[in-house]
Amino acid sequence: MILSDADILRRLEDGDLVIEPLDDPDIQIQPASVDLRLGREFLEFQRTNIPSIHPNSEQEVEEYVEETVVEEGKEFILHPGDFVLGTTYERVEIPPDLIAHVEGRSSLGRLAIVVHATAGLCDPGFEGKITLELSNLGTAPVALSPGMRISQLTFTELKTPAERPYGEERGSKYQDQKGPQASKIQGDREFGGDQ
Numbered sequence: 001m002i003l004s005d006a007d008i009l010r011r012l013e014d015g016d017l018v019i020e021p022l023d024d025p026d027i028q029i030q031p032a033s034v035d036l037r038l039g040r041e042f043l044e045f046q047r048t049n050i051p052s053i054h055p056n057s058e059q060e061v062e063e064y065v066e067e068t069v070v071e072e073g074k075e076f077i078l079h080p081g082d083f084v085l086g087t088t089y090e091r092v093e094i095p096p097d098l099i100a101h102v103e104g105r106s107s108l109g110r111l112a113i114v115v116h117a118t119a120g121l122c123d124p125g126f127e128g129k130i131t132l133e134l135s136n137l138g139t140a141p142v143a144l145s146p147g148m149r150i151s152q153l154t155f156t157e158l159k160t161p162a163e164r165p166y167g168e169e170r171g172s173k174y175q176d177q178k179g180p181q182a183s184k185i186q187g188d189r190e191f192g193g194d195q
């Protein structure tokens, strides 16, 4: 079952679902979702001389990305074909009986802005800011302003709460992330062993 505005408000009041800061619930809470704002930190990918990125090489992944922090009142220009990691301004805590989906907003989709390339799922138990996989599929640069409502989160109730919520599992690599986080696939658990 997908939560409606009334369900979302009830869960927020109960305190097990957390979205903070929720400065203006009247604006941010939609009929069956919550709009999340864009933070000011971005990870941009370098046009490097590395012949290829090996996902298992932490060093290559780190060399590949560079952080930009947009100053107060300034914009981040996302050029056609660009792919950057952004972050939500809000921090969330998803309780064990909910799963959250990161979705785009139609108004930005109509400008060819995509907020998640592939991964759009926030696990039961996840806590932290959400990393946005931002791209511009259009033909014109688009100015993104920190603080603008960039994405929306929907919530689905699980039939039974997760027995091993994210964060309690070994290998919950993105728990408590505080800004855009590059891939930590090097931290994947090996089958049949510890990570």
Ligand SMILES: Nc1ccn([C@H]2C[C@H](O)[C@@H](COP(=O)(O)OP(=O)(O)OP(=O)(O)O)O2)c(=O)n1
Residues within 6 Å of the ligand: 102, 116, 119, 120, 121, 122, 123, 124, 126, 129, 130, 131, 132, 133, 166, 171, 172, 173, 174, 188
């Ligand atoms: N666009 C997204 C999608 C997810 N997440 C966060 C919330 C998820 O609970 C967490 C892990 O997502 P996945 O399970 O899709 O990622 P992995 O399988 O790579 O990570 P892990 O091995 O830690 O489960 O990352 C995020 O910040 N931004």
